[in-house]
Amino acid sequence: xxxxxxxxxxxxxxxxxxxxxxxxxxxxxxIANVDTPDFRASSVDFEDSLRSAIATGDLESGVSPTETxxxxxxxxxxxxxxxxxxxxxxxxSQFQYQMMTRAVTDRHSLLRSAMGGQ
Numbered sequence: 001x002x003x004x005x006x007x008x009x010x011x012x013x014x015x016x017x018x019x020x021x022x023x024x025x026x027x028x029x030x031i032a033n034v035d036t037p038d039f040r041a042s043s044v045d046f047e048d049s050l051r052s053a054i055a056t057g058d059l060e061s062g063v064s065p066t067e068t069x070x071x072x073x074x075x076x077x078x079x080x081x082x083x084x085x086x087x088x089x090x091x092x093s094q095f096q097y098q099m100m101t102r103a104v105t106d107r108h109s110l111l112r113s114a115m116g117g118q
Contacts, residue, residue, distance in 0.1 A: 008054075008057075008059055009107065010107075011059035011060060011063075012050065012054065012059060013100060013103055013104050013107070015046070015050050015053070015059065015063040016046070016050060016096075016100050017097065017100050017101070017104070018046075018063075018065065019044065019046025019047070019050065019063070019065045020046075020093055020096050020097045020100060021097070022044050022046070022065045022067070023043075023044035023046070023065070023089075023093045024090070024093050024094070024097065026042050026043065026044050026067055027086055027089050027090045027093060028090070029042070030042065030081050030086045031081070031083065031086050031087070031090070033079070033081060034079070034081045034083050034086075035079070036079060037077040037078055037079060038077070038078035038079065039078075039079045039080075039081060040069045040070070040074075040079075040080055041069070041070045041072055041080050041081045041082070041086070042067050042068060042069055042070060043067070043068060043070050043089075044065050044066070044067050045065065045066050045068070046063065046064075046065035046066070049063050049064050049065065049066070050063050072085065
């Protein structure tokens with residue numbers, strides 16, 4: 001049985017999943033361009049925006065991930081992708097995504113139980 005939940009916790013989980021997903025895409029792009037001359041790596045921040053939205057209660061429209069260029073030093077070919085840093089960031093974001101999807105699954109299970117096991 002599928003059901004839609006629209007409350008503060010669901011908005012937080014959805015926003016976190018969206019932010020982590022965007023971060024994973026940016027990291028993948030950085031890694032794919034590790035040898036591209038003059039490529040500048042980017043990073044994604046959504047945690048500050050999410051914290052602010054939680055504090056103000058504006059969860060539906062207040063969360064917006066931002067992509068910014070990193071300040072990693074530029075190499076001889078103008079590229080600043082640090083493969084070790086990007087690989088670690090990819091592993092961390094994968095773990096974060098798994099934790100968020102687990103939270104969503106556990107939340108749905110709890111709600112199903114509260115509804116009488118449906």
